[in-house]
Amino acid sequence: MKAGEVRIRPARLDELPEVQRVEREAGERFRGMGLLDHLLDHSLSLPELSAHQRAGRVWVAVDDEQLVGFAVASVLDGAGHLEELDVVPRAGQRGIGTRLVATVCEWAAAEGFPAITLSTFRDVPWNAPFYARRGFHPVPSAELSPALREVRAREERLGIAIAQRVVMRRTLRPATGGPPLRLVLYDGSCGMCSRFVQRLLAADRYGLLHFAPLQGPTAAELRRRWPDLPADLDSIVYVDRSGGTEGVWCRSEALFRLGHLLGGPWRVAVTVLGWLPRTLTDAAYDAVAHRRQGGPAECALPSGVQQARFLP
Numbered sequence: 001m002k003a004g005e006v007r008i009r010p011a012r013l014d015e016l017p018e019v020q021r022v023e024r025e026a027g028e029r030f031r032g033m034g035l036l037d038h039l040l041d042h043s044l045s046l047p048e049l050s051a052h053q054r055a056g057r058v059w060v061a062v063d064d065e066q067l068v069g070f071a072v073a074s075v076l077d078g079a080g081h082l083e084e085l086d087v088v089p090r091a092g093q094r095g096i097g098t099r100l101v102a103t104v105c106e107w108a109a110a111e112g113f114p115a116i117t118l119s120t121f122r123d124v125p126w127n128a129p130f131y132a133r134r135g136f137h138p139v140p141s142a143e144l145s146p147a148l149r150e151v152r153a154r155e156e157r158l159g160i161a162i163a164q165r166v167v168m169r170r171t172l173r174p175a176t177g178g179p180p181l182r183l184v185l186y187d188g189s190c191g192m193c194s195r196f197v198q199r200l201l202a203a204d205r206y207g208l209l210h211f212a213p214l215q216g217p218t219a220a221e222l223r224r225r226w227p228d229l230p231a232d233l234d235s236i237v238y239v240d241r242s243g244g245t246e247g248v249w250c251r252s253e254a255l256f257r258l259g260h261l262l263g264g265p266w267r268v269a270v271t272v273l274g275w276l277p278r279t280l281t282d283a284a285y286d287a288v289a290h291r292r293q294g295g296p297a298e299c300a301l302p303s304g305v306q307q308a309r310f311l312p
Helices: 013-030 046-054 096-110 128-132 146-157 191-203 217-225 251-262 264-273 278-289 304-309
Strands: 006-010 058-063 066-076 079-087 115-121 165-171 182-186 210-213 237-240 247-250
Touching: 006 096, 013 046, 013 058, 013 066, 013 079, 046 058, 046 066, 058 096, 066 096, 066 146, 079 096, 096 115, 115 128, 115 146, 128 165, 146 165, 182 191, 182 217, 182 251, 191 251, 210 217, 217 237, 237 251, 247 251, 251 264
Parallel strands: 079 115, 182 210
Antiparallel strands: 006 058, 058 066, 066 079, 115 165, 182 237, 237 247
């Protein structure tokens, strides 16, 4: 990286305390404005940031190995949501905020989301006017989804000047080329695999995963990129591009990585079993896979918003 060049990249786990520092430093610009003075000494908690970071939804702006900005995103109602974006005052007017917005929008488009939303102050120059110049438009109160209404309710409970806030939305163009950031390939002819996909959908609270059958063109394209992947692979396959490079895992290793991503009981289970040798866990996986019965008629694919997460 050249001297003076700011780099945007996914945050590392050990950088999250620095993310908190950037948030507090950037918040000083609001001091004395009467909008959220009582919250200026607070920041996103480490458990919150850790959950977002594990899901690949925290990005940092790094200038000469020092964090000067960050963005955090989530998923609400099948769309991306910009939870927070901050740049320290001394690094302002360098286009860092614009690049962070672009990074989050690229992530959301790659995930297949139709839009990205945010909540911000209406009249603060570096809030709503900044986002308006970058393609965001106010969402009328009557058109707010239940999740966005809860965002406003949460802000009101925190004592933020809700009358000064506005929810904004930017429509996204679908990303072209390549799979989404996180993709699960499954046997489309197997009832057990279909039921497993249903369990993944239920556990995937943030809409992180997309799905495609092993028999389809999406899987065929993956095999062209990964020629060593067996054409007759009888396995769940997990593909992850969220870190900037594409990784592919199958059988029990795919299950372990999915468990860590989804969290909750899934993470507990894979943590308990993760110490076992992969030769043993793969053997157990194969033993179950070989006993599969039933076809896709036993488990219909979902409809509505979830259906958009299934690729051919």
